[in-house]
Amino acid sequence: MIDYTSYKKIYTAGEMFTLTASDFHGFAEIRDGIATEVSTGKALSSKNTYATDLFFTNFYTDRVIADDGITLPNTESECNFNLNDNFDYKLFQFKLDKLRENNTYVYSRLFIASNKLPYADTLRYASVSAANTTDFEILTSDDANPQFKENIKFANNHFLSAFGYIVDATAQTNLDYDDHFSLFACTSSNLICLTGSNTNLEIIENTTGYESVENDLEFKELGGIASTKNNLYLADTGNNVVIRYEIGGYSNNDSALRNKRNYIELVGGYGGETRATKFDRPTKLAASDTQVAVYDSGNKVVKIFDEEFNYITRITAIDLRNETMGSFGFDPDFGSLYVVTYRDVTTKEITSRISYLYRFSGRNYRFKEKITLDDKLDNTEVINDVTFSGTDSNYWYFSTNKTVYKKFKTRPAEVIGKFRTERLYLLNNTDNTEVIDDTVTTINNRWNFNDINFSQAEFVWNLGTDFGDVPDTAKVSGLLDDKISSFSVFPSISSYDRAIMLTDGRLYFFDEPTSKAYQRVLKDVNYTNYGSQGFSLNSDSFIQQSVINTELFKVVSDTLTLKNNVIGRFTGKYVNNVLELDNYDYSVKFDKFLVQEIENLYIHANEENLTSVLNRCFDIIYEVQEKLMNLIKPSVDSKVQPSYTVNGIIEI
Numbered sequence: 001m002i003d004y005t006s007y008k009k010i011y012t013a014g015e016m017f018t019l020t021a022s023d024f025h026g027f028a029e030i031r032d033g034i035a036t037e038v039s040t041g042k043a044l045s046s047k048n049t050y051a052t053d054l055f056f057t058n059f060y061t062d063r064v065i066a067d068d069g070i071t072l073p074n075t076e077s078e079c080n081f082n083l084n085d086n087f088d089y090k091l092f093q094f095k096l097d098k099l100r101e102n103n104t105y106v107y108s109r110l111f112i113a114s115n116k117l118p119y120a121d122t123l124r125y126a127s128v129s130a131a132n133t134t135d136f137e138i139l140t141s142d143d144a145n146p147q148f149k150e151n152i153k154f155a156n157n158h159f160l161s162a163f164g165y166i167v168d169a170t171a172q173t174n175l176d177y178d179d180h181f182s183l184f185a186c187t188s189s190n191l192i193c194l195t196g197s198n199t200n201l202e203i204i205e206n207t208t209g210y211e212s213v214e215n216d217l218e219f220k221e222l223g224g225i226a227s228t229k230n231n232l233y234l235a236d237t238g239n240n241v242v243i244r245y246e247i248g249g250y251s252n253n254d255s256a257l258r259n260k261r262n263y264i265e266l267v268g269g270y271g272g273e274t275r276a277t278k279f280d281r282p283t284k285l286a287a288s289d290t291q292v293a294v295y296d297s298g299n300k301v302v303k304i305f306d307e308e309f310n311y312i313t314r315i316t317a318i319d320l321r322n323e324t325m326g327s328f329g330f331d332p333d334f335g336s337l338y339v340v341t342y343r344d345v346t347t348k349e350i351t352s353r354i355s356y357l358y359r360f361s362g363r364n365y366r367f368k369e370k371i372t373l374d375d376k377l378d379n380t381e382v383i384n385d386v387t388f389s390g391t392d393s394n395y396w397y398f399s400t401n402k403t404v405y406k407k408f409k410t411r412p413a414e415v416i417g418k419f420r421t422e423r424l425y426l427l428n429n430t431d432n433t434e435v436i437d438d439t440v441t442t443i444n445n446r447w448n449f450n451d452i453n454f455s456q457a458e459f460v461w462n463l464g465t466d467f468g469d470v471p472d473t474a475k476v477s478g479l480l481d482d483k484i485s486s487f488s489v490f491p492s493i494s495s496y497d498r499a500i501m502l503t504d505g506r507l508y509f510f511d512e513p514t515s516k517a518y519q520r521v522l523k524d525v526n527y528t529n530y531g532s533q534g535f536s537l538n539s540d541s542f543i544q545q546s547v548i549n550t551e552l553f554k555v556v557s558d559t560l561t562l563k564n565n566v567i568g569r570f571t572g573k574y575v576n577n578v579l580e581l582d583n584y585d586y587s588v589k590f591d592k593f594l595v596q597e598i599e600n601l602y603i604h605a606n607e608e609n610l611t612s613v614l615n616r617c618f619d620i621i622y623e624v625q626e627k628l629m630n631l632i633k634p635s636v637d638s639k640v641q642p643s644y645t646v647n648g649i650i651e652i
Helices: 050-056 089-108 161-165 545-565 610-631
Strands: 007-019 022-031 034-037 111-113 122-127 137-142 168-173 181-186 191-196 201-207 222-227 231-236 241-246 262-268 282-287 291-296 301-306 311-315 324-330 337-347 350-361 367-372 383-388 395-400 404-408 433-436 439-442 484-491 496-503 507-513 518-520 569-575 578-585
Touching: 007 050, 022 050, 050 089, 089 545, 089 610, 168 484, 168 496, 181 222, 181 484, 181 496, 231 282, 231 291, 241 282, 241 291, 282 324, 291 324, 301 337, 324 395, 337 383, 383 484, 395 484, 545 610
Parallel strands: 168 222, 222 282, 324 383
Antiparallel strands: 007 022, 022 034, 111 518, 122 137, 122 507, 168 181, 181 191, 191 201, 222 231, 231 241, 241 262, 282 291, 291 301, 301 311, 324 337, 337 350, 350 367, 383 395, 395 404, 433 439, 484 496, 496 507, 569 578
């Protein structure tokens, strides 16, 4: 199993570390217990905060609403002294650290990643409004001022129709400008290269051939595409080859190479499963800075090469006789390969589409783990992309033709959430139904189903129901319900991932937050504590009552500060038999939370048997920690009404 506690990467905004005596803003990583700046490798100095302590532990803010049985990582007996223990400063520190670790864990459980996805409050998308327009129309929509503008599918536009037949696509950010990106997409016969920003989109080329010095052949049948900052890989399924182009000029703004694609080499030709550099209909591709993976679909095997097509290994340990290949991708943080498949399972005449995650790691990707994902796929969903957050080492995504699923690496089976059509400024006409005269009927543009201001809607409301071809019924024209062709993310500004999503009728590009995309039952996101840095004793210290009480005070203070910042508990609701994060329950009672006198938390001059006395203090602290854990267990199907901010997102 991959050790996801061995490495962490997050964006910090000055609240967790200092660098050369100044608050550090930027990406921090921890390896072997040492925190450094990602770009330079310079060591960072820790601040005494709960968020800093959490970063150094094996814990993540990876709680899900279904976690109702959460328990402290260290038991009461592990925190207490044994009868035969000889008290010394090392053992004292060890036991205090157990209590501190419990506090940090409680802190980590006060956050749950939001399932109101995408979490971004501002989205940009490009579309076309008519069949004869030659340019994209770029719209900016946000929660305060949504633009619900209907558009046509790309396929119905005479000039941009190729975007309506995309088989696969990949995107890369610009190294100099956070809001600039390049999109490389393929239809079955065309390669399309596009550059974009928040205000402009430009098609650089739309070609049907290899366009190399050695080879001017046309593509026979394109099946997949992948990219890195420097390389573009293209699978010509019909010719059984994979092509490599150099595309550094798309991202580094070199004036001589700007927006140029240079043919480098190809690998392939027809061959069987054991032929290292031959294929039988290569389709799906994935690429990292050092490796490229090819799904040899005819042979049902994944072949791995380095970036220059030197053969490394092949992966056969995927049950592709019973499962359908979805997609795969290289985890940039842990060097593993994620493969997502799916199959239809029928139980009691009900067919469900089940998805599976294979994770391969180790030398030549020989280590395998297989995980059944809890996400409920529609029976018409087809998995098309696997991608990873560039700003937080614990997030990954997989997308289908219907939506995007957000996942934890540490807990891949559990559900965080999926992108909702209403937050993409689409109305999914298949989501809301009701029974009218014993007929299941799709409801469109109904005020009681869509939380949209009348003045901000560019369509007519409450015209009736859609009975299809039933006479004398009004068919309501809703917004375009797109199918997703591709989804990519890469680092943008601060703690945001730039998301690029291509659908049948829209190209989305927006900044999706990572560290901010949480609901919490905590007054403040982070605050000062004594924490793991607070222990000040050493082997030369003279251990006496006042010294011991000083150290006890630090742990007591941290515990009570933690308790005093909790303001409620999460609530959940069941949607399609899956428990989802809902709102908050503030009806929690803190009275008599600390039942003991405060004096019992410290030792006194006349008390003997030091370890027994300390156990009394530790028991009280532990009791508070246990009460906190019970306090923050979720309320399910709570009747508490939601309270939204002006941006439509529940926050504290």
